[in-house]
Amino acid sequence: MLEACQLCYAFPPQPPLFEDVSLRIEAGEWVGLSGNSGAGKSTLGRLLxxxxxxxxxxxxxxGERFSTKGLRPVQWLPQSPELAVNPRWQVVRVLNEAWEPPEALRRAFGIKSQWLNRPVRTLSGGELQRICVLRALAPGVRYLIADEISTMLDPITQLALWQALKAEAEKRKLGVLVISHDAALLKRLCQRRYHLENARLHAAEHHQLP
Structure with a gap:
């Protein structure tokens, strides 16, 4: 279980961005997090x-503090994937920095073999996001923080990305926190939801869509 207990994040003399925030994510569980812009959702993801x-x-x-050295067991996937990679690297180097994903899994995420030797800067934002999601699935990773990862994608690519990620996460029993403004997406993907508002975290009423 990934667990946060009574978190506070503040830069005095400013009031806390949030305080007394507690949440848990079980292995294999998908949890949603919503909130207005500036509420602190991405900051909470980075803390986790x-x-x-x-x-x-x-x-x-x-129950144990985890090490942030080497491969992190909790991977944060930001909305803007270009912030997470060196634009001068080739795609294959970006992937192999964490692991060497099998070809079948690359295909599941829509990653073409001809991309591998291309510089990162030549990819579109959607193509690069798929690379970053696959890189985050390295062995040893146990939880993912998916921070608005599909907002830049067209609907068909969004669906394909979430289907591929859902299948792999279920196979490996990964816990996933999905941060999004899209209430329908959170209802469809997640077993539970939280809402961050006015520096407090609230459990949201939830019914999964069929």
Whole structure:
């Protein structure tokens, strides 16, 4: 279980971006997170992945603090994938930085073999997002923080990406936090939802769509 207990994040003298935030994500569970722009959703995602430190509170996996050295067991996938890669690298180097995904899995994510030797900067945002999602599925990863990862994609590519990610996450029992403004998407994908508003996290009423 990935668990956050009584997190606070603030830059005094500004009021806290959020405080007393607690949530949990079980292995194999999909949890949704919504909130208005500026509410702190991405910041919370970065905290859960160990990229930033909370002002107060703690984050644990199976009750233990996890190391942020080497491959992180919690991977944060940002909305803008170009922020997560070196634009001068070739695609194959970006993927192999974490692992060497099998060809069948590359195909499942719509990644073409001819992309592998291309520089990252020559890919579209949607193509690069698929590369970054696949890279984050390296062995040893146990939880994913998917932060608005499909907003730049057309509807057909969105569907294909989520189907591929759902299948692989279910196979490996990965816990996934889906951050999105799209309420219908969260209802369709997630077993539970939270809403971040006015510096507080609230459990949202939830019914999965058929």
């Amino acid at each position: 992945a160990g990229y930033d430190e909370p002002t107060a509170g703690r984050i644990r996996i199976e």
